[in-house]
Amino acid sequence: LALDFLKVKTADAVVVKAPQLRQQVVEILIAVKVTRQDAEITADILVESDLRGVDSHGCGNVVGYATRIQQGTTKAQGDVRVISESPSSALITNDWGLGFAGAHAAMSMAMDKAAETGMGAVTVRDGQHIGMLMYYPLMCVRRDMIGLAMTNGAPCVRPAGGAQAMLGTNPIAFGAPAGEEPPFLYDAATSVVAMGKIGIARRLGVPLPPGWAADREGDWIKEPPAGRSPNWSLAPVGGDRVRGAHKGYGLSVMVDILCGVLSGGGYSALCREGDNHTFMLAMDISKYRPIDEFKSMMDDMIRALHATPPEPGTEKVLVAGDPEHETYLERSTRGIPLHRSIVDNMRAKAKEVRAPVLI
Amino acid sequence: LALDFLKVKTADAVVVKAPQLRQQVVEILIAVKVTRQDAEITADILVESDLRGVDSHGCGNVVGYATRIQQGTTKAQGDVRVISESPSSALITNDWGLGFAGAHAAMSMAMDKAAETGMGAVTVRDGQHIGMLMYYPLMCVRRDMIGLAMTNGAPCVRPAGGAQAMLGTNPIAFGAPAGEEPPFLYDAATSVVAMGKIGIARRLGVPLPPGWAADREGDWIKEPPAGRSPNWSLAPVGGDRVRGAHKGYGLSVMVDILCGVLSGGGYSALCREGDNHTFMLAMDISKYRPIDEFKSMMDDMIRALHATPPEPGTEKVLVAGDPEHETYLERSTRGIPLHRSIVDNMRAKAKEVRAPVLI
Numbered sequence: 266l267a268l269d270f271l272k273v274k275t276a277d278a279v280v281v282k283a284p285q286l287r288q289q290v291v292e293i294l295i296a297v298k299v300t301r302q303d304a305e306i307t308a309d310i311l312v313e314s315d316l317r318g319v320d321s322h323g324c325g326n327v328v329g330y331a332t333r334i335q336q337g338t339t340k341a342q343g344d345v346r347v348i349s350e351s352p353s354s355a356l357i358t359n360d361w362g363l364g365f366a367g368a369h370a371a372m373s374m375a376m377d378k379a380a381e382t383g384m385g386a387v388t389v390r391d392g393q394h395i396g397m398l399m400y401y402p403l404m405c406v407r408r409d410m411i412g413l414a415m416t417n418g419a420p421c422v423r424p425a426g427g428a429q430a431m432l433g434t435n436p437i438a439f440g441a442p443a444g445e446e447p448p449f450l451y452d453a454a455t456s457v458v459a460m461g462k463i464g465i466a467r468r469l470g471v472p473l474p475p476g477w478a479a480d481r482e483g484d485w486i487k488e489p490p491a492g493r494s495p496n497w498s499l500a501p502v503g504g505d506r507v508r509g510a511h512k513g514y515g516l517s518v519m520v521d522i523l524c525g526v527l528s529g530g531g532y533s534a535l536c537r538e539g540d541n542h543t544f545m546l547a548m549d550i551s552k553y554r555p556i557d558e559f560k561s562m563m564d565d566m567i568r569a570l571h572a573t574p575p576e577p578g579t580e581k582v583l584v585a586g587d588p589e590h591e592t593y594l595e596r597s598t599r600g601i602p603l604h605r606s607i608v609d610n611m612r613a614k615a616k617e618v619r620a621p622v623l624i
Numbered sequence: 625l626a627l628d629f630l631k632v633k634t635a636d637a638v639v640v641k642a643p644q645l646r647q648q649v650v651e652i653l654i655a656v657k658v659t660r661q662d663a664e665i666t667a668d669i670l671v672e673s674d675l676r677g678v679d680s681h682g683c684g685n686v687v688g689y690a691t692r693i694q695q696g697t698t699k700a701q702g703d704v705r706v707i708s709e710s711p712s713s714a715l716i717t718n719d720w721g722l723g724f725a726g727a728h729a730a731m732s733m734a735m736d737k738a739a740e741t742g743m744g745a746v747t748v749r750d751g752q753h754i755g756m757l758m759y760y761p762l763m764c765v766r767r768d769m770i771g772l773a774m775t776n777g778a779p780c781v782r783p784a785g786g787a788q789a790m791l792g793t794n795p796i797a798f799g800a801p802a803g804e805e806p807p808f809l810y811d812a813a814t815s816v817v818a819m820g821k822i823g824i825a826r827r828l829g830v831p832l833p834p835g836w837a838a839d840r841e842g843d844w845i846k847e848p849p850a851g852r853s854p855n856w857s858l859a860p861v862g863g864d865r866v867r868g869a870h871k872g873y874g875l876s877v878m879v880d881i882l883c884g885v886l887s888g889g890g891y892s893a894l895c896r897e898g899d900n901h902t903f904m905l906a907m908d909i910s911k912y913r914p915i916d917e918f919k920s921m922m923d924d925m926i927r928a929l930h931a932t933p934p935e936p937g938t939e940k941v942l943v944a945g946d947p948e949h950e951t952y953l954e955r956s957t958r959g960i961p962l963h964r965s966i967v968d969n970m971r972a973k974a975k976e977v978r979a980p981v982l983i
Contacts, residue, residue: 348913349911349912349913351741351742351908351911352711352712352740352741352742353711353712353741353742353743353744354741354742354743354907354908354911354912356912356913381711382710382711382712382713382741383710383711383712383713383745384712384713384743384744384745385712385743386742386743386907388912411881411882411886423932423935424929424932424941425941425942426934426935426938426940426941426942427929427932427933427934427935427938427941428932428933428934428935428936429932429933431928431929431932437875439874439878439881441881441885449877449878449881451874451875451877451878453868453870453871453874455871457862457867457868458868474866475866476866476867477866479935482935482936483935483936483937502861502862502867502868502871502872503816503861503862503863503867503868503872504862504863504866504867504868505867507833507834507835507836507863508816508835508861508862508863508864508867509812509816509817509861509862509863509872511812511942511944512812512813512814512861512872513861513862513868513871514944515798515810515812515944516796516810516875518808518810518925518929518943518944519798519808519810521925522770522798522800522808522922522925523770525921525925526800526918526921526922526925527770527907527909527912527913527918528912528913529913529917529918529921531921532921532924532925532928534925534928548713548745548886549710549713550886552708552710552713553708553713553715553747553886553887554707554708554715554886554887554888558888559885559886559888562884562885562888562890562891563881563885565891566877566880566881566884566885566891566893569790569891569893570783570786570790570877573782573783573786573787573788573790574786574787574788575785575786575787576782576785576786576787576838576841576842577787577841577842578842579785579786581785582783582784582785582786583784583785583870584877585870585873585874585877
């Protein structure tokens, strides 16, 4: 759910249509020697993010990915391969290529296993950014499956009671199909906010609310910092102990175990900035109960939640995936409003790598 | 993690040894016609809870379970059986017997499937209270597996932005074994606190902190209410929007989907008080990577978290399972301090059902 004060102001926006934006991402990636297949997978995920209003994980990030490839931090063509496998499980390495390739392969594999045995879980080591996490459970939803995805990353979140970052934002995404209603699609960091929100707040020049980020003395900071540093860290979900920061912290370590320790890639504190190890799980609903009955009960549940009397100051109770679904409907027809600086950076990168400028 | 102000005061405590307490639970349950096997499973789980300091889910609850059996709300001998099954999945019904029977059977089944295929997930419908959720991943940890358990229940938690309870406390428990360190054992409601905490606060006569429970107008309440009512509800983890209440809400619905919708037993709003539908997942670590390497990395991670510089006012950064492990070491030798009223109620129930009084 996007907080209003973090939205791009109309005056700063350049509106671009999705197909054009997708093609621009593909061209930039191919220009830095990514295979067409991986470039298209990556572009699909980045565009889906922009279409759904998850601006922090949108196409603008291709500039950074291309730069990492140019610098050699990310391999242009990683050799994604299986390390170990059983009927419902697998461990694969992404071989330090673009994270999207391994993550997409992992969820595809998990779904194929689920179709056979009821469920599949694949953990991926040696990965890099994999974009909007919601994309992967969305792959499951499109196959009438339930999907769960998690990823870890370099430390920027303090444990409850700690004064130093030890955990990534370690998000969890979960999706389940409904019938007539949009699918349930949850995607949230186990930190109080995702790291991208701090960058957005800085770009928009708005102060951070208390409960988000603290300095080494444990005092909340207002000024959005320019980037990661040992001098500040995000709080886990809950913000403080009374509101459940120890719960957010525990969930974050759960993510770290499934992504970093189970894969052997390493827990957050062993990750360099940009590294991600990932866990993907798919469940075939029809192995449990008839899919139509499942979807019909999902519809009932979603409608009941929507019908909850709202508290004063709230217009309507939402369900995870609602705001992204609405944004999707709007942006897939009207186009995607990108912050001017993002468009400028993408154009500059395209020129630099001698890719056509399409936006 | 137990908040200090919720602990039983020494003056109000009666200390009972675990084996005695276990036997008292078994005798009460057998007296109301529960099978010896189910009575012992239930007693093991309740005692483990008391030993680990999870007082809200301890042996005192046997009084309520026995009463429900006497009233016919819970069957003394439910017919736990498989409705659908595949190599890694199953749906079973608990047939409205004691919840512990079906939950224990489900996790046992999930582990057996995991040993074959890498993982197993079993969802249980038509259940009742299953006690301390952490017990079930602990079963996995003892078999060198990773365990995940969730359960839903009757509404007492509002959705973010809602003014009415629509969700159970819908907890998540997760466990993973370590080598020399105690296992990672997470167990927490997706509400800001578990329902049991409100009862404890009331018994101890302490006010509720803001962020825990709100009335129909959305104002935080201080006086711990006597029981569930339409006039108040708990907040999701995070407490308010800025600190992530929408995340706690989303996780709660995820639990509801896996427990209530996947099983067909019904989401929270369809549950009567005391009903629970449950989801159990087990993963065989050795199918992914050698168990010794996994455990060694777990040790490293846990030690790194313990070594985090604490923020002012915190003595040491803890890891999920630490306080329960310490309490376990203490209580398994010195005995379990039960609130006097709990002992009185257990004795009274034993007399009423003509079971021997052992505590």
